[in-house]
Amino acid sequence: xxxxxxxxxxxxxxxxxxxxxxxxxxxxxxxxxxxxxxxxxxxxxxxxxxxxxxxxxxxxxxxxxxxxxxxxxxxxxxxxxxxxxxxxxxxxxxxxxxxxxxxxxxxxxxxxxxxxxxxxxxxxxxxxxxxxxxxxxxxxxxxxxxxxxxxxxxxxxxxxxxxxxxxxxxxxxxxxxxxxxxxxxxxxxxxxxxxxxxxxxxxxxxxxxxxxxxxxxxxxxxxxxxxxxxxxxxxxxxxxxxxxxxxxxxxxxxxxxxxxxxxxxxxxxxxxxxxxxxxxxxxxxxxxxxxxxxxxxxxxxxxxxxxxxxxxxxxxxxxxxxxxxxxxxxxxxxxxxxxxxxxxxxxxxxxxxxxxxxxxxxxxxxxxxxxxxxxxxxxxxxxxxxxxxxxxxxxxxxxxxxxxxxxxxxxxxxxxxxxxxxxxxxxxxxxxxxxxxxxxxxxxxxxxxxx
Amino acid sequence: xxxxxxxxxxxxxxxxxxxxxxxxxxxxxxxxxxxxxxxxxxxxxxxxxxxxxxxxxxxxxxxxxxxxxxxxxxxxxxxxxxxxxxxxxxxxxxxxxxxxxxxxxxxxxxxxxxxxxxxxxxxxxxxxxxxxxxxxxxxxxxxxxxxxxxxxxxxxxxxxxxxxxxxxxxxxxxxxxxxxxxxxxxxxxxxxxxxxxxxxxxxxxxxxxxxxxxxxxxxxxxxxxxxxxxxxxxxxxxxxxxxxxxxxxxxxxxxxxxxxxxxxxxxxxxxxxxxxxxxxxxxxxxxxxxxxxxxxxxxxxxxxxxxxxxxxxxxxxxxxxxxxxxxxxxxxxxxxxxxxxxxxxxxxxxxxx
Numbered sequence: 195x196x197x198x199x200x201x202x203x204x205x206x207x208x209x210x211x212x213x214x215x216x217x218x219x220x221x222x223x224x225x226x227x228x229x230x231x232x233x234x235x236x237x238x239x240x241x242x243x244x245x246x247x248x249x250x251x252x253x254x255x256x257x258x259x260x261x262x263x264x265x266x267x268x269x270x271x272x273x274x275x276x277x278x279x280x281x282x283x284x285x286x287x288x289x290x291x292x293x294x295x296x297x298x299x300x301x302x303x304x305x306x307x308x309x310x311x312x313x314x315x316x317x318x319x320x321x322x323x324x325x326x327x328x329x330x331x332x333x334x335x336x337x338x339x340x341x342x343x344x345x346x347x348x349x350x351x352x353x354x355x356x357x358x359x360x361x362x363x364x365x366x367x368x369x370x371x372x373x374x375x376x377x378x379x380x381x382x383x384x385x386x387x388x389x390x391x392x393x394x395x396x397x398x399x400x401x402x403x404x405x406x407x408x409x410x411x412x413x414x415x416x417x418x419x420x421x422x423x424x425x426x427x428x429x430x431x432x433x434x435x436x437x438x439x440x441x442x443x444x445x446x447x448x449x450x451x452x453x454x455x456x457x458x459x460x461x462x463x464x465x466x467x468x469x470x471x472x473x474x475x476x477x478x479x480x481x482x483x484x485x486x487x488x489x490x491x492x493x494x495x496x497x498x499x500x501x502x503x504x505x506x507x508x509x510x511x512x513x514x515x516x517x518x519x520x521x522x523x524x525x526x527x528x529x530x531x532x533x534x535x536x537x538x539x540x541x542x543x544x545x546x547x548x549x550x551x552x553x554x555x556x557x558x559x560x561x562x563x564x565x566x567x568x569x570x571x572x573x574x575x576x577x578x579x580x581x582x583x584x585x586x587x588x589x590x591x592x593x594x595x596x597x598x599x600x601x602x603x604x605x606x607x608x609x610x611x612x613x614x615x616x617x618x619x620x621x622x623x624x625x626x627x628x629x630x631x632x633x634x635x636x637x638x639x640x641x642x643x644x645x
Numbered sequence: 646x647x648x649x650x651x652x653x654x655x656x657x658x659x660x661x662x663x664x665x666x667x668x669x670x671x672x673x674x675x676x677x678x679x680x681x682x683x684x685x686x687x688x689x690x691x692x693x694x695x696x697x698x699x700x701x702x703x704x705x706x707x708x709x710x711x712x713x714x715x716x717x718x719x720x721x722x723x724x725x726x727x728x729x730x731x732x733x734x735x736x737x738x739x740x741x742x743x744x745x746x747x748x749x750x751x752x753x754x755x756x757x758x759x760x761x762x763x764x765x766x767x768x769x770x771x772x773x774x775x776x777x778x779x780x781x782x783x784x785x786x787x788x789x790x791x792x793x794x795x796x797x798x799x800x801x802x803x804x805x806x807x808x809x810x811x812x813x814x815x816x817x818x819x820x821x822x823x824x825x826x827x828x829x830x831x832x833x834x835x836x837x838x839x840x841x842x843x844x845x846x847x848x849x850x851x852x853x854x855x856x857x858x859x860x861x862x863x864x865x866x867x868x869x870x871x872x873x874x875x876x877x878x879x880x881x882x883x884x885x886x887x888x889x890x891x892x893x894x895x896x897x898x899x900x901x902x903x904x905x906x907x908x909x910x911x912x913x914x915x916x917x918x919x920x921x922x923x924x925x926x927x928x929x930x931x932x933x934x935x936x937x938x939x940x941x942x943x944x945x946x947x948x949x950x951x952x953x954x955x956x957x958x959x960x961x962x963x964x965x966x967x968x969x970x971x972x973x974x975x976x977x978x979x980x981x982x983x984x985x986x987x988x989x990x991x992x993x994x995x996x997x998x
Contacts, residue, residue, distance in 0.1 A: 251955030283955045412755055412784045516755030519795050520788025537792030538865055538966065551864070556950050 239569065242268040242319035242343075244311045244334055246280025249348055250325030253378070254280075255287040256559050257323060257346060258296045260566040265296055268303040268317040270310035272326070272432055277304055308618040315341040321569065324348065327435040328443050329614060332357035335578070336364040342371060344569050346562065348378040350451045350585040351578070353443035355609040355645075358586045362468075365578035372574065376565035377581030379455050383561040385554035386540035387456070390533055394460055398546040399528030402460060405508040407453035408521040413514035414445070417488045421632065428615075431624045437490025439592075440613035440625050446479075446496040446595070447588040450512035454591070455584035456524040456535060457500070457508045465579035472500035472508065472587060474602050479595030481636055483515045491626055491634040498591040510591060598639030609645040680821060685709060685737045685976060690878070693819055696770065697758050700748050702741060704974060705878050707834050709737040711908045714832050715898055715939055720842055722934035726941050731901045732908035735833045740826065741971040743799075743869035743880050744888060745811070747790065750800035753814045754807075756781050776817035780994045782807055782960035786953065791966060793865040799886045799969040801866060805922050805944065807960045808889045808970040809991035815972065824989050826973040827913040828892040828941075831925045835938045837877035842937045844875035844882065849933035856884030856936055862929035866966070883936040886969035887924035891989065894921040894943030915988050920946055928967035944968075959994060 239262065243254045246269055258264055266284060271277035281299060288296050305313040311334050314322060324334045324347035331351045338345050345368070352358045368375050381387045394402070417434040424430040435441040442448045463470035477498030484494040494515060500508040511521075523536035531544020540550035568575035586607060593601045593609075615625050628634050637644075679691035688706035695701065715730035716723040752758050759777065762769060769777065789802045803811075805825070812823045826834070841847045845855050852858060855875070857867045862884075870880040882888075893916040901909065916922050921943025927936035934940070948962035962968060984990050 248954035248956075252953050255955055287955060411788050414784055414786075516784070517751060517757050517760070520790050521792055522788045523792050537788070537790075539792065558951065558953050 236263075237570070238263040238265055239321055239566065240265055240267045240319045242266075242270070242314040242317060242322045243280070243284075244270045244314055244322055244324050245326030245330075245348075246271040246277050247325065249378075250323060251280050251283045251287075252558065253323045253325055253346060253348065253562070254284050256562040257321070257566065258284070258288060258293070259291060259559060260563050262566070262570055264566070265298045267298055267300075268305070268314045268319055269299050270305040270314045272306070272308060272310070274306045277306055312337060315343060320344060321346065321566075327432070327441040328448060329353045329357070329435075329441040332360035332364075336360055339364040339368045339371065339373060342373065344374045344565075345578075346376040346378070346565055347578075347581070349455075349581055350443050350447045350588060351377060351581040352585050353440055353447060353589070354611065354613040355586070355589065355606055356612045357614070358582050358589065358607070361578060361582040361585075365576065365582060368578060369574070369576055372572070374565060374569045374573075374575035375578040376561055376575065377577040378558075378561065379452060379577070379581060379584065380557035380561045381452060381456055382459070382577070382580075383564060384557035386550040387535060389550055390535060390540055390542060390548075391456075391459055393542060393546070393548065394526060394528070394533050395462060398531065398542050398548075399526060399533050399544060400530030402506050402526045402528045404506065405457045405460060405524070405526045407450075407457050407508060407510045407524045408512070409445075409450040409453050410511055410513040410515075410518065410521040412516035412518075412520065413484065413494070414449075417490075420488075425620055427627065428620050428622055428624055431490070431626075434488075434490065437488075437492050438624070438626060439491055440615070442492065443585075443589065444492045444496070444592050445514055446493075446498070446510075446512050446591050447585065450496070450510065450591075451584055451588040453512075453522070453524050453536070454500075454508070454510060454587045455580075457510075457526075458584055458587060460524075460526045460533070461502055461506065461508075463583065465577075465583055468579070468583060470503070471583050472590070472603060473503050474600055475500045475587075475590045475594045476600040477510075477591060477594045478598065478639065480639075487628070487631070487633045491636055493595060493637070496591060496595045498594055500587070500591070593644040596637035596639065596642050597644040598642075599644075601645060605645050611643075611645060680704075682706075682976070688737060688739065688976065690742075691739075693821075695749065695752055695758070695815075696773065696818060697761055697767065698752055700752060702745070702749055702972075703743070704739040705742050707735075707738050707740050707830075707877060707973075709735055710833070711735070712833050712836060712838075713840065714829055714912075716842070716937070720937070720939070721847070722842075722937070723939065724941070726896050727939040728897055729900060731898060731912075733829050733833070733912055734908040734910045735830055736911055737976040738826075738830060739974040739976075740830075740834050740879060741973070742874075742878060744886055744969045744971050745800050745808075746869055747795045747798055747800045750803075750811060753779075753811050754782050755784075758818070772818055772820055776814050779814040779817055780810060780996060781814075782810070783958060783996050785961055785963075786958075787963070789961065789963075791865075793966075794868070797868040799866055799869050799881075801886055801967070801969045802962050802965055803889075803968070803970070804960055804962055805889050805916075806991055806994065810994065811970075812972055813991045821974055822978045823972045823974050825889055825891050825970060827911065828890040828923050828925065829909075829912050830973060831888065831890045832938060834877065834879060835875065835882040835926065837875045837879070839876065839938070842939075844938060845873075852883065852933045852936065856881070856927075857929045858884045858927065858936055859930055859932050864930070866929050866969075882926055883938075884927050884931070885929055886926075887928045887942060887967055888926050889968065889970040890923045890925055891987075892916065892923045893918060894923045894941065913987055915986075920944055924968055930967050 285297050321344040322338050328350045351361045419433040431438045479493045479496035495513040498510045526533045533542050542548045590601045590606045679689040682688045690705050692703045711734045714733045716727040815823045855873050874880045892914040948965040952963045
């Protein structure tokens with residue numbers, strides 16, 4: 195046998211996710227912006243980042259890795275330490291990508307506090323990334339659309355029904371203004387999902403009779419600050435936002451939304467009309483393992499049964515318990531077969547056996563490539579309704595587990611119960627307060643009123 | 646004695662309701678004398694239970710000796726980075742009979758030992774307290790088994806730092822010094838006295854008896870210890886998952902040092918750069934050529950391209966579903982100075998909050 199170099203091995207050559215191949219990025223032509231088209235001769239997209247935490251930094255890095263001239267010019271966070279850290283990390287990423295010029299945030303374009311988002315919107319930006327804790331998303335999205343900005347926003351897009359309605363209204367306005375909106379449900383930009391869901395839509399497993407969706411894992415980051423390290427209750431909850439329902443939505447909304455959203459997608463739910471989503475949900479959940487008071491008020495497990503209009507059911511589980519088997523997958527059972535999505539197994543079993551094999555590009559990058567390509571070409575692009583309805587799908591699951599009751603979609607969609615505070619200030623009271631021992635009131639199925 | 650399971654490598658984690666609490670005295674009694682060998686002659690296989698759990702792992706003695714590291718130019722499918730061949734001298738050590746499983750790894754990564762103590766109202770031993778001082782990783786953002794199986798399957802997707810930190814924790818927990826193998830130790834143990842492409846000969850046609858690889862793995866990792874072992878009793882050295890070693894990856898082995906008479910003593914390329922570092926043995930997704938005793942692979946930053954957070958976690962290679970590790974325990978415990986100079990131990994990590 196002749197000697198080979200390393201490069202000749204097919205398997206060893208890990209397919210590099212090229213960072214700047216914007217699929218379908220159009221040539222810059224006549225831009226049809228309602229607001230500030232990039233001035234003739236300057237095609238630089240100016241980006242503002244609102245929320246400089248782990249995901250905000252990630253999203254900003256991906257946005258700044260898209261094709262064409264682009265710059266981060268403004269940044270907002272509730273906390274100055276998070277802002278500075280975030281900016282340093284994004285700078286580091288851009289230096290690594292050898293595009294350090296893509297970060298150009300002047301000192302006067304760093305904004306801190308509850309109203310920092312508005313200051314970013316008031317600065318000279320074309321696109322904003324909304325990556326704060328989800329509770330703020332409706333307020334930020336509405337303000338971004340009012341300010342005529344294109345938007346990339348992380349999921350979920352709200353934590354309560356009034357928030358969902360606010361997002362839906364702003365989504366309509368965004369469409370009228372021809373503003374592009376991307377939402378971080380990246381499975382819609384992940385090749386194996388696209389291929390197999392398309393086959394399901396074309397009848398590969400017949401009619402769907404049931405679905406199973408899961409996000410069972412060990413949980414997320416531990417609370418970042420103690421009470422003693424915080425100026426007061428508001429800061430304490432903001433620092434440890436995952437554990438407060440008004441900020442996070444509970445993990446069924448913050449995380450499991452991905453899997454519930456795939457269920458809706460498989461069922462051909464229509465975000466444009468709001469048709470085809472579950473009509474009701476019932477289930478159970480609680481706090482079994484993550485019971486320490488530092489873990490705020492959210493549950494550590496939810497199991498929900500959703501019913502669609504045609505009687506199809508979606509059985510959902512999400513769990514944050516270290517040491518239990520993990521499972522982050524989606525499955526649909528049809529009259530002619532079963533589709534498996536997520537984990538390592540993307541396949542259809544049954545009359546139309548197929549298995550997705552091979553590598554695919556990083557969906558977190560692809561979602562930005564496609565959004566920014568649409569912004570540059572002036573192509574309509576709206577993922578906001580899909581984000582809103584899948585958020586509501588997750589929310590009705592939480593309402594069902596918190597109350598122990600069956601929750602109807604329309605009842606939830608029209609609910610006036612808001613989780614958000616009256617006032618946003620460091621000395622203001624969050625909507626949920628601890629007792630003298632620092633313990634929070636946990637939802638009580640059978641008694642808690644949720645709609 | 647420990648539960649008498651005809652076990653392969655590790656047992657299921659205790660159902661925490663079985664209140665068979667191990668006291669310190671018990672644990673000491675249970676510690677097999679074989680683990681206390683002081684000389685090469687006394688070294689025997691031993692099984693160690695992780696205190697406060699029902700999970701155990703098996704260690705096999707690897708005698709000291711010399712061997713030829715790298716592959717000859719006429720070996721089928723060899724790569725240029727397997728040269729130059731050189732004589733290497735290895736000191737005796739014990740090596741994990743199998744790759745580290747999730748059962749073992751999760752006790753550290755999810756702090757299950759601490760949780761079990763709390764649940765049972767058990768006070769930590771002195772060793773527990775030391776082990777508690779070792780950093781645990783932040784939780785993974787998704788299920789790192791990717792639904793391929795958990796109990797008895799190899800732990801995967803960890804960075805070299807995570808593997809080294811696990812060793813540090815296990816050392817404190819057990820009172821024995823565990824670490825990752827050097828690349829030379831790994832190849833020595835893999836060859837187990839053989840000079841052929843594989844430890845079972847040169848015929849790749851027999852690989853299915855010994856290894857999980859592209860054609861028999863059903864496109865995923867498999868339970869450890871199910872295939873035939875090599876001549877020294879080690880399972881899955883070829884295939885299943887690549888295994889971390891300590892060394893920095895270089896395109897070739899350093900040219901033999903003319904000033905050194907005889908075999909190179911315990912070589913190690915001390916890692917100074919994060920990438921690439923060496924993994925060995927090939928995996929469930931590789932072809933036989935990439936499972937050979939001499940095959941090497943370097944780590945890449947792309948192994949975490951789907952980690953959605955910035956900074957990306959220091960603990961996870963979200964996309965390296967083909968990387969795990971195996972532990973060793975040198976007979977002679979290195980001095981603090983050696984451990985620092987050779988970077989044998991994990992550096993201390995303070996988790997970002």
